[in-house]
Amino acid sequence: MTADTETRTNQTSRATYELRQWIINGDVAGGTRLREIAVAEKLKISRTPAREAMARLAEEGLLERMGSGGFVVRSFSIRDAADAIELRGILEGTAARMAAEEGVSRAEIDAMKETLANLDACFLETGELMDFEKYSEFNAVFHDQLVQMCKSTIVRRELERVKSLPFASPSAFVHDQPGGAAFHRSLIVAQQQHHELAQAIENREGTRAEMIAREHARTARANLLTAQIPQTGVETRMPGVGLIVN
Amino acid sequence: MTADTETRTNQTSRATYELRQWIINGDVAGGTRLREIAVAEKLKISRTPAREAMARLAEEGLLERMGSGGFVVRSFSIRDAADAIELRGILEGTAARMAAEEGVSRAEIDAMKETLANLDACFLETGELMDFEKYSEFNAVFHDQLVQMCKSTIVRRELERVKSLPFASPSAFVHDQPGGAAFHRSLIVAQQQHHELAQAIENREGTRAEMIAREHARTARANLLTAQIPQTGVETRMPGVGLIVN
DNA sequence: ACCCGCAGTAATGTATACATTTTATACATG
DNA sequence: CATGTATAAAATGTATACATTACTGCGGGT
Numbered sequence: 001m002t003a004d005t006e007t008r009t010n011q012t013s014r015a016t017y018e019l020r021q022w023i024i025n026g027d028v029a030g031g032t033r034l035r036e037i038a039v040a041e042k043l044k045i046s047r048t049p050a051r052e053a054m055a056r057l058a059e060e061g062l063l064e065r066m067g068s069g070g071f072v073v074r075s076f077s078i079r080d081a082a083d084a085i086e087l088r089g090i091l092e093g094t095a096a097r098m099a100a101e102e103g104v105s106r107a108e109i110d111a112m113k114e115t116l117a118n119l120d121a122c123f124l125e126t127g128e129l130m131d132f133e134k135y136s137e138f139n140a141v142f143h144d145q146l147v148q149m150c151k152s153t154i155v156r157r158e159l160e161r162v163k164s165l166p167f168a169s170p171s172a173f174v175h176d177q178p179g180g181a182a183f184h185r186s187l188i189v190a191q192q193q194h195h196e197l198a199q200a201i202e203n204r205e206g207t208r209a210e211m212i213a214r215e216h217a218r219t220a221r222a223n224l225l226t227a228q229i230p231q232t233g234v235e236t237r238m239p240g241v242g243l244i245v246n
Numbered sequence: 247m248t249a250d251t252e253t254r255t256n257q258t259s260r261a262t263y264e265l266r267q268w269i270i271n272g273d274v275a276g277g278t279r280l281r282e283i284a285v286a287e288k289l290k291i292s293r294t295p296a297r298e299a300m301a302r303l304a305e306e307g308l309l310e311r312m313g314s315g316g317f318v319v320r321s322f323s324i325r326d327a328a329d330a331i332e333l334r335g336i337l338e339g340t341a342a343r344m345a346a347e348e349g350v351s352r353a354e355i356d357a358m359k360e361t362l363a364n365l366d367a368c369f370l371e372t373g374e375l376m377d378f379e380k381y382s383e384f385n386a387v388f389h390d391q392l393v394q395m396c397k398s399t400i401v402r403r404e405l406e407r408v409k410s411l412p413f414a415s416p417s418a419f420v421h422d423q424p425g426g427a428a429f430h431r432s433l434i435v436a437q438q439q440h441h442e443l444a445q446a447i448e449n450r451e452g453t454r455a456e457m458i459a460r461e462h463a464r465t466a467r468a469n470l471l472t473a474q475i476p477q478t479g480v481e482t483r484m485p486g487v488g489l490i491v492n
Numbered sequence: 493a494c495c496c497g498c499a500g501t502a503a504t505g506t507a508t509a510c511a512t513t514t515t516a517t518a519c520a521t522g
Numbered sequence: 523c524a525t526g527t528a529t530a531a532a533a534t535g536t537a538t539a540c541a542t543t544a545c546t547g548c549g550g551g552t
Contacts, residue, residue, distance in 0.1 A: 010505065010542085035533070046507045051534090055301040068514060069534050083400040090340050094333070154329040158404065256512085256535065281503070292537040297504090314544060315504050 011045045015053035018043060023062050023073055024166050026242025030075025034063065060164050062243075075245040076167075082221050084168040089217025091159040092143070095150035096209035100201045104149045112149075112198050115142045119191055135187065136174040142194055143170040146213075149201065166240025173223040175238060183223065190219050257291045261299035264289055269308050269319055270412050272488025276321025280309065306410050308489075321491045322413075328467050330414040335463025337405040338389070341396035342455035346447045350395045358395075358444050361388045365437055381433065382420040388440055389416040392459075395447065412486025419469040421484060429469065436465050 019039065022028050040050040054071045057063045063071040076084070115138055122135040143163075147156055163169050174187070193216040200209035227238070265285065268274050286296040300317045303309045309317040322330070361384055368381040389409075393402055409415050420433070439462040446455035473484070 012505075037533075047534090048506055048508090052301070052505090055298070055305075059301075059305045070514095079398070080400050083398040087340070087398075087400055087404065090336065094336050152325070152329040152333075154326050154333055158333060158408070162404070258535070283503075293504090294536055294538090298535085 011043075011049040012052045012056075015039075015043050015045060015049050016056050019053050019057055020060075020062065023057070023243070024239050026240075028073050028242075030073050030243040030245045032073045033066070034071045034073065036070070061161065062164075074243065076165075076243050078225070078244055081167050081224055081244050084162060084165050085217055085221040085224060086214075088159070088162050088168050088170070089214040089221075091155065091162060092146060092217060093210035093213035095147055095152075095155055095159060096197060096201060096213040097206040098152055098155065099146070099149035100204050100209040101206040102151060103204060104201060108145070108149055109198070109202050112142065112145045112201075115145060116191075116194055116198060119194060123188070123191070130184070130187070132175060136171045139174055139190075140169075140171045146197070167224065167238070167244065169239070170220070172239060173220055173227065182226070186219055186223060190216060193219065257289075257295040258298045258302075261285075261289050261291060261295050262302050265299050265303055266306075266308065269303070269489070270485050272486075274319050274488075276319050276489040276491045278319045279312070280317045280319065282316070307407065308410075320489065322411075322489050324471070324490055327413050327470055327490050330408060330411050331463055331467040331470060332460075334405070334408050334414050334416070335460040335467075337401065337408060338392060338463060339456040339459035341393055341398075341401055341405060342443060342447060342459040343452040344398055344401065345392070345395035346450050346455040347452040348397060349450060350447060354391070354395055355444070355448050358388065358391045358447075361391060362437075362440055362444060365440060369434070369437070376430070376433070378421060382417045385420055385436075386415075386417045392443070413470065413484070413490065415485070416466070418485060419466055419473065428472070432465055432469060436462060439465065 019034075028034070034054060036047045036050050036054070039054070040047045043050065054063055058065055058071060062074055064074045066072055118138045119135060119142065122131045122138065124130055147159055150156055150159075166172065193212055197209060197212045197216065200212060265280075274280070280300060282293045282296050282300070285300070286293045289296065300309055304311055304317060308320060310320045312318055364384045365381060365388065368377045368384065370376055393405055396402055396405075412418065439458055443455060443458045443462065446458055
């Protein structure tokens, strides 16, 4: 759902990709109605693949079907965005608990620990500055590894679904932000939570793992709320903020 | 998503409805590939609304897109079905916790208590037999009221999504079953949990509400597992069992 | 026996014409 | 002034022809 399965071979895949970019980049604001004809013309394709692309993005949760037909770019209040992050925490918590209770292989644990080491390496010797790009990358890897540890297809699927909302992705708020001090501290806390989470899973402490994952998401949630989306005309680097209207 | 918003006015809505029935009734087994042309011919419509209907059912989670195009009826292992019920419990638990922590109106509490009374009335004086039909109906009402108490659109939406899997619906296993004694007792337990859940929400005991809702779903989960789906050629009355293959 | 490639067939992908419904506007009416 | 209604415009719904891609089975090769 999230990955680029789009081989970009046919018009529909290309259209889906393009449209998704428009939405995530904020080229079309939340609440905007998408007209088949307009979309088709803009992408220089016929209405059929345009419609199909919109259907797929509706499946992804980026668009909404209107009762009378057609699609609207889904819009989210700040509360919705915060709730989406919290929900990710709930589901990651469930995945973590299931992984802990069912047990995971040595190889999976080791792979996760390697990611943790990579994340540790992103913090400089002085403890002050850090490599945001790499951190963001390995952070995504860590969260993917967590999902893979849960053997429930159903839980994995719903988790992927929630993560496909751009601002609910684990790495959504990991970017170089202007007011860096507090944010930098929150990353240190987050990384500590990563370590504890891996440990809890390894020790098969299900409840602990669940609660750490939840709290970990709330760290991200706090970053969203302090970012004050609509006010400061926040960095466009942050994906999907155009969908947050209220 | 679950409700019949389908006005049945146009071909697509009709096709969506028909196809959904086929799938839930088990007329097409899980894993079956649905060919546009075959579906279109069977419903005496053209390929376009047939395709559109399949896209919508994919959105609902009843169909899956194949990589090379086209759709397959989604199939679930028994574990998947059990996980889906557990996931419903997780999400209902989250809804219950949020409702408890945020607080709900007097009117909402009273409405839920009325439903509880209606459910109580389904148990006969003797405590032995009961009205399954009514119980099933009011049980669905109770669970809907619970969802409504949660003010998070995001959580509500995902919960509705999970509930749209036919066997994950709260009332899925509330039917007159042959081996009635143990099942009947489980309904008594379930009703007790309903009472406790309402009380916890009213008292704003978030964690308690969450845990009761989880445990409540596990009661349903146990009913699924004892039903031994593939073995006894279980009652066709139970919806969506045809999707459970393993 | 197994693998590979090459049709032929059957499916999905795409464009487009036409049908139907929705929506916007102007106007009449209480 | 508000409300409802008629009507035109513009959107989506539907069917279908044609294009392209995926599947299947056969035959040749090693």
